[in-house]
Amino acid sequence: MGFTKPDLPEVVPEEYLALPLQERLAISTHRWVDYGFGTAKIFFLIYAIKLVFFYALPGIIITTATSGLHFWEVDTWWDQPIIYQKLIIWTMFLESLNLAGAWGPLTNKFKPWTGGFRFWSRTGTIRLRPWTWVPGTAGTTRTPLDVGMYFLFLISLVVALVAPGGELEDSAPHRLIDPKLLIAPLVLICLIGFRDKVVFLASRAEQYVPALLIFAILPYASFATMIVAGKLLIVVVWVGAGLSKVGLHFVNVIPVMVSNSPMLPWKSLRRANYRNYPNDLRPSKLARFMADILGAIGEIAVPILLLFSVNRTLTVVGVVFMICYHLFIISTFPLAVPLEWNLLFIYISIILFVGFPAGDGYSVVDMNPPWLILVIFAMLIFFPVLGNIRPDKVSFLPSLRQYAGNWAVGLWAFAPGAEDKLNRLTKRPIPPLIDQLEAIDVPREWGEVIGDFGLSWRAMHSQGRGVYSTMMRFVQDIDLRRIREGEVMSGICTGFNFGDGHLHDENMIAAVQEQVRFDPGDVMIVWAESQPITRFEQDFKIIDPAVGVLAKGTWSVRDCVNAQPWLPDGPIPLNITWTSDPKRFPLGVS
Template sequence: MGLKEGDFPPVDPATFEDMTYQERIKTLSRHWAEFGFGAPKITAIIYIVKLLVFFCIGGILVGTLTSDLDPLSPSEWWDQPIFWQKAVIWTMMLEALGVAGSWGPLAGHFKPMTGGVLYYARTGTLRNPPWPSKVPATAGFTRTPVDVALYLTFIGALVVSLALPGTTDVDTVAGVSVDLVERAPMAVAIVALALLGLRDKIAFLQARAEQYVPALIFFTLFDFVDMVVAAKLLIVIVWCGAAFSKVGPHFANVIPPMVSNTPWLSHKGIKRMHYRNFPEDMRPSERATGLAHGAGTLVEFGAPLVLLFSQNTTVTAIAAIAMIGFHLFIISTFPLAVPLDWNVLFAYITAFLFLGFANYDGYDLAAMDTGLLIVVVAGCLFFPILGNLRPDLVSFLPSMRQYSGNWATAMWGFAPGGEQKLNDHIKKPALMQKQQLTEIYGEEAAEVVMQQLLGWRSLHSQGRGLNSLMMKTLGPDIDTYTLREAEFSCNALAGFNFGDGHFHNQQFIKAIQSEVNYKPGEFIVVFMESDPWGPKRGRQDYWIMDAAVGVVETGSIAVKDCVKEQPWLPNGPVATKVDWTLDGYERVRYERPARPAPDPGGDDPSQLAKEARIGA
């Protein structure tokens, strides 16, 4: 892999779609194991430059210069409460604008690299309200001037919060005055985002509201000491919630493809070690399982609890260093949702809260009013508990299941020509990713890149389930339909995804159908819900939908059956337990148009494959 040249899969783009789907997945999953997405090194450089220059340096300048602090003297501002608050607000604003997490080519934004504001500040684009039949004035599938006004009001309130120099409060522990962000603009931001969220949960959660809205509430309503202690509780619950979600068989399947995509790790042997017996057995090895549940789950559980209760300077420092290192490691792996900015913020917050305002200096749980502490703990735990018991009711983001491998996911299948209709009929500032890539690399190479995401998904437990459902639904037509990872497609249609399958749920498919009017059989969706805790643990519910007809089947799949199979399902689809089918439904079939004969005077397909490049 070079600076501007990626590692293209070992296939001929001109004949790639002549392979069976299982052959394609077998080839692409093995290629991912050694090269990840195969993006050229310049892709990682672009992300690093954006992170350091735009997010870090930009955030430091905004947080200091507007607060009468010297940006060139970190010792002056790193432990200042107003700088901490503005760092949180700065990150939330960038997330909401679409220039933080889920940005750029690793998140499916190629041309342009930004979603977010390009969608939310424009009328006519798709939205997905959470409860349109229950909350008045929220029904509908497209963005109106009201939605745009709410979004811009929210962004404007954050800008004002950053720009104002702040006000003074009293630190009752230290007995000194501290500067804090003005409360009124933050209150406006909270109200505007809440109203926006009732009309579009995608825009709401793109702002990472599940984590930053509680912080804004603390900033707005609490005095300084309660604010600090509440923030400690919030971040510890985020960490422990994420750790809890990784208990089980799913997370071990996350580690191998994540390590494989690490741009600085070029040693194929190390990458292969995370698979049981590359290339024949692509299930996670004991080493990957140990890394997942040892260095991953145990550290993410243990170190935060130490930070929350420790009164010892050395123990606190060790735990803080462990969590800072934890976030730096995640940054180094460049996960596909690329939450790099969020991880930098959490590394900084770790130092600010637990070293700058340590428990042993008086900022422990005892410093907070008991009644208020109970309210904060209950409020922060409500959605993680409900989301793990009933994942169908709560997004995986408020459920605190970040990168656990246990997600709601979907795969889309289009009859020949069906995907292009999304460009023809849906208003959006970007073409679908296949067309974005076609403008850069050509149509055949672009199709290979798009299907690499299916190879990546197949390395995860739920990917085997999705492939099984699609194979069962399409039968032999699976080799001729255009298959897409729904997460990436949702990015192009709605501006953001971040791995949340609830964004492209049944309601979103109905929104697409209302704009495109697909014929029966043209657009098929298979969807798997997260694995819940409780009596149904170990089975993931699914539904199958024909966009023109509606849901045609529901049932469940056993997790143990998925994790024991290879990504390409050589033994055939995983067994399903069918609960309901639509009486009389029979999928309408579509034949693939005949492929044009190669042009004798045209380019050599092998040369095209060699020249095809993946990346920005």
């Protein structure tokens, strides 16, 4: 891997691109084991610099300066709840600009490095409403109302961030943000959410809105109640994410993360996460240990221990474990690059559990009134429970399945020349992937190779074997088409991608089709929903934007995890449950 240049695969572009899809997958998935994306190291350094000098340091300076504190006097502010509050608002502000998570080249934004506010501050850009039945939300593009609410929301966050705060009735000597200042951002992000799920999800509202509600309401109950509710929130996030990793998917995530990590230079350790390289690229026992013990169990057991522990030593050990957990995630530079979120959670775990230990009056039994804990707990788990039972109804973010490997996914297969029609999206600040690469002096044929090799990331995950199997079985000219990840399409069409397939589902496809007007056959899309906890199947659809849904079906998750990433034994079994063309998509298992 070069420092300023990517580690390009050892192929002749024209010869490689002429190969059948299955052969290309075999080459790219085996190469992933040793190189991951092969990203130039300078990009990882840029993210590290950004995390420290554009997030952490400015955040500390702003929050301390506006709270009457000095950032160099760490002992005076590390356990001040107003700093905890303001760092959450600071992070939400950056997320809402798309300057935190899902930013930069690791999210396939090469030129420019951000979509976010460059989309959301302009009328006419694609807007995705979450529910068609909500009155006053019709349309697929942003209006002056949407842009106005977006700017007002950003301003309301800034106002709360720079306000000096003060002591409430029982919070002395701890300073807090004036709860009334949090009403405006709460109302505005909810109104935005009804009209535009992209901005709502990009702001990470599923985690920060509950925090703002806690800051806005519970100080009037008692200071201790607010702190305990904050503990309950972070524990639900941890445990929800941990529970989502229990299943068949998450173990496939570990080898992919490790192979792409710049912190692991030895090929032998990368290969140790696979059963038997190069013959068997399924996860090894080491990957299973990391997934089930260090991942799922560690993310469930340790947070519960922190919530109830009254032993200071045990609490500190638990906090250190969670710090190491988040540092490991940061070190792997996961594809949505939620680095700021992980660093924030490191600080939150320290201030809540070390700064306000349960044994000092900040345990769940100290909440006043006592029944409030049941109400808060029920509210916090509502969307995670619903989202895991009915993943089609809830984004994977409120479902707390951020990196569980159980995702809604999509692949777009463009006929020759059809991708150029995306240029009809006139209000689209980010060009198609290959055009971005060409703009940074990557020859076009190499851009195609890099884009194609990036698709191996999806194949290495469980649901990737399903979408590729569907492509191979039902898209007859698949070897002649150019395949693009749904994540890439979401980034260039909505300005944001975070691993959530609901951002590039039928709603986005329809919104793009309104402006682009693909002809029938120009694009074939395979889109699959997450696995619900009630069954070991995933639902998929085959979509032509110009025609609509062509077929629906299911595949077995067990078949996916048992298959090799490059499908050497052919596509996994697929069950077509509905079809618009029985000859082309025959009902039943094939």
